Amino acid sequence: MSRLPITKTPKVYVGGAFIRSESARVFPIRDAAGHFFANIPQCTRKDLRNAVEAAAKAGPGWAKRTAYNRGQILYRLGEMLEARAVEMTSAITLGAPSPARVRAAAREVAATVDRLIYYAGWADKYEQVLGNVNPVAAPYFNFTVTEPMGVVGVIAPDAAPLLGLVSLLAPAIVSGNTVVALASETHPYAAILLGEMLATSDLPGGVVNLLTGFRREIVPTFATHTHLRAISGVAKADERKALKLGAAESVKRTHLLKAEAKTDWFASRAQSLEAIRDTLEFKTTWHPIGA
């Protein structure tokens, strides 16, 4: 008799813990062969609200860490993902489909690790490139520094469900922002597993919160929650409009990619200093120079 394996119950990673939706709702996902695979939490706007609370609570502590420390933690996240690359590959393919699909998934995982390492390396450097001293025409020392904005909302694409999600959240957290992210609606399982790696990477609870569910139920709350100071994500035209209308109410910054443009997440353009800058404030201070 063959041995029956124990199946894992997917839960979402919010506030450093693994939870079900407060609504207790789930939706099923199927594997590559069409069989039932697992029930995924169907998160609600209240889940989003709770996640924002957790992210706001974690914010000050995360922003106060040294840049070196944040870089080391992102690097360790890369270590965790690399060590479990095979598991994550099958979380993306969900079954045993064609070798080409497995290769593509493995390529996506490797690119995600490399992306994490890329942003880890920026943690203690972006300030040196984005900040500066300004030679004002008066006896003042004048310097411009960057500061994280606070809680950032991330809306992940369906294509490249792991790489796209990480490409959006890594540049936000490297500078001290905290993130509430909505994972891909059609391929949420990679985000479920990503939560486990976040939990084992020394990342403090609440810095990244990953929700799963349906975009039509949650995106409107991303749009209107005034504590989210910025939204980075991929959205369709009608979603973009809703997000921008909601953003207007609390002057959120939005950086939205068009879903129809089909971003190439593997391109080197998909990682940049500018992505970090998208969720930074700039502060300029003056101080007299004199005896």
Next chain:
Amino acid sequence: MNAGQSASFRRLFDEVGPVDAVGIEERVAKYTTRSIKKSAKLWGLRTAVTMVDLTTLEGKDTPGKVASLCQKAVHPSDDPTVPPVAAVCVYPAMVRHARRALGPGAKVRIASVATAFPSGQTALVTRLAEVRRAVADGADEIDMVINRGAFLAGEFAKVQDEIAAVVAACGEATLKVILEVSELETYDKIRAASFLAMSVIRPGDFIKTSTGKTTLNATLGNNQVMLEAIRDFYLATGTAIAMKPAGGIRSAKQALQFLIAVKETLGDAWLNNKRYRFGASSLLNDLLRQIEKERTGAYQAPYYFSEAAESY
């Protein structure tokens, strides 16, 4: 406060100078890397026991609780090498019960909090009456709180006058002046408040960090600021003021770090319970656990040591 007084306080605060917080944290970090072993560790642990003001300050304190505390204070452990603590510290209403439990002329002293501890927010006449009553009931020591509202509003003469009035009300009793460091917030203010207090108290009186009733109590940082103030005051005037960190010191390891700070800042003359106390309760049992571990070589479970008080 008149202009002349204001000016003299400005001069005082200019004289005592600012404190750099980052610098203080770096200095005290060096205490935490000292490695204290064997006989040095035992000496430190036993000395720390003699410095404990074993404390219970709860609304639900009763004569029975206080009697139990006093018994623990006199006889912390069955190990005959473990000395008694310095004092018990209780609310004014409990002083007479402590005196009854300890008897007259006990080696363990009775300290009473007073002056509307912990907030201090009543009329001065009430606060002084409380002090006198506690002393009459048998308190050997009084732990008072300064008027933080007045201090932060710049009414330094008022703060100082009130301390002087409490000194008078104490009579023979030793006074400990609680600055409440969490409400003063900055190291600059803690240093200034230390000098304000030291200028009007007597040799052998104490300055103390905190009531233990707020979220931030004694730390190596504020302990260091106050030790440095005591040192500067002593070298300038010859008056030796004592020090008591209170609240937040729960482990023997922490207590040893505080003693290292005393040793390296004030030297040998302050390493005794006339000049240094710990306001603590759960600390005592951790000291006993570590003493027993040094004796037997085995790590100890907490339940081998009698419980007495859990305030801090």
Next chain:
Amino acid sequence: MASLNTLPKFSARRPGRPAPELIFGDLWTYDPAPETADPKLKARYELFINGRFIAPKSGKYFNSINPANEQKLAEIALAGPAEVEAAYRAAQRAFDTTWGRMPGAERAKYLFRIARLLQDRAREFAVAETMDGGKPIKESRDFDVPMAAAHFFYHAGWADKLDYVAPGRRVAPLGVVGQVIPWNFPLLMCAWKLAPALAMGNCVVLKPAETTSITALKLAEIIQDADLPPGVVNIVTGAGETGAAVMGHRIPAKVAFTGSTEVGKIIMRSLAGTDKKMTMELGGKAANIIFDDAPLDQAVEGIINGIFFNQGHVCCAGSRLLVHEPVAGRVVAKLKQRMKVLRVGDPLDKNTDIGAINSKEQLTRITALVKSGVKEGAGLFQPACTLPAKGWYFPPTIFTGVSMSHRIAREEIFGPVLSILTFRTPEEAVEKANNTAYGLSAGVWTDKGSRILKMSTELKAGVVWANTYNKFDPTSPFGGYKESGFGREGGRQGLLDYCRLV
């Protein structure tokens, strides 16, 4: 503090009483607390060339001595001209075939690996560093080793971001570089030199100081464990002759030297007429300036850190104290009190603050300069301390009443010796501070922000520490003005010295 007596309430100072003193005695002495971790030393260390440990053709070795007890620790291979040639050829080949062609993101991963492996073996390396060089275990454990790992970690992240190093320009590696490092921070100097060179895509031949070769060769083990392609890093050990061979070889496009100004000038002379790029990180005689409004206790701690950290074997040591006259007496009194609780002794004892002097030669030099200070009339103070019977030690020392014409105010002592001068105005402080051929670092202690910024603008020093001293970070560029050298290490500015603009 006489004005305390003018306060309305209380004055305890009775005339005729002796001045109060603090007793720093032996009421509570710390028991010995030796670090027991195993440094895993080998009896003999070979050269590291082209990814392997090889013996020198000459068969010659020299001893590495533990300055704490004068005992031999290991034999170190002596690289001759043939080995230096082999090392440079390996570096050139590695650059041409592997490292020079490798994408930055992949180079980065090797450097991250080295950082992590060094973090794994941190305690072992700290003990080895202390035994080979004499610095207290507290310092190698809490500063040298973690900082070395941090340098590799920081520079790793630059390897694939070179487009941001020089705005508007693209950069390319130099190719092969030669590096000679000193004995005061043996492992850390390896990191300071190797990390930026490798991040920018260069290959390296590095010579450690002859009294401290061990941690460099242990780092070579980590480089092997990290699978760094052979030839990217080569370590050749030896003394002055080997150093000259490394600096003067035809292959490297650039040489980097950290050491004394005297030797730096020799190297510069020898390279005149060639096209080689150079960076020099040389000596210093930094002024640590204390104003009367400074937080005095923290300033005193800063003075102590400035001159007694690493036994004063620091190029940027705050070896001249410039103290504002109004507070000179108080500062010197506090300094003396603080010195009384400094512990000099066995570097492997976790409570030791000041360890051994690195070599007999250095001890001789320090002793001679201290003698000159006494001879020239400065006031000597040393706290009472028992020095170990064997090994090379020197007590922490201060000289008061020093002026700029004293030798001890002008010459770099490179030991735990502080020369104390006074000043009356900020202008005078700046003048005295700049009155030296050196210009590596300076310290300013004051509560006034605008004064900090003014002093920082006017002090001719590559590093200015305000209300702190001897702070280092991989992100913060380090290097000197004038005869303290040129070029920077660390930060974005430090990268430019390891690449060329295209």
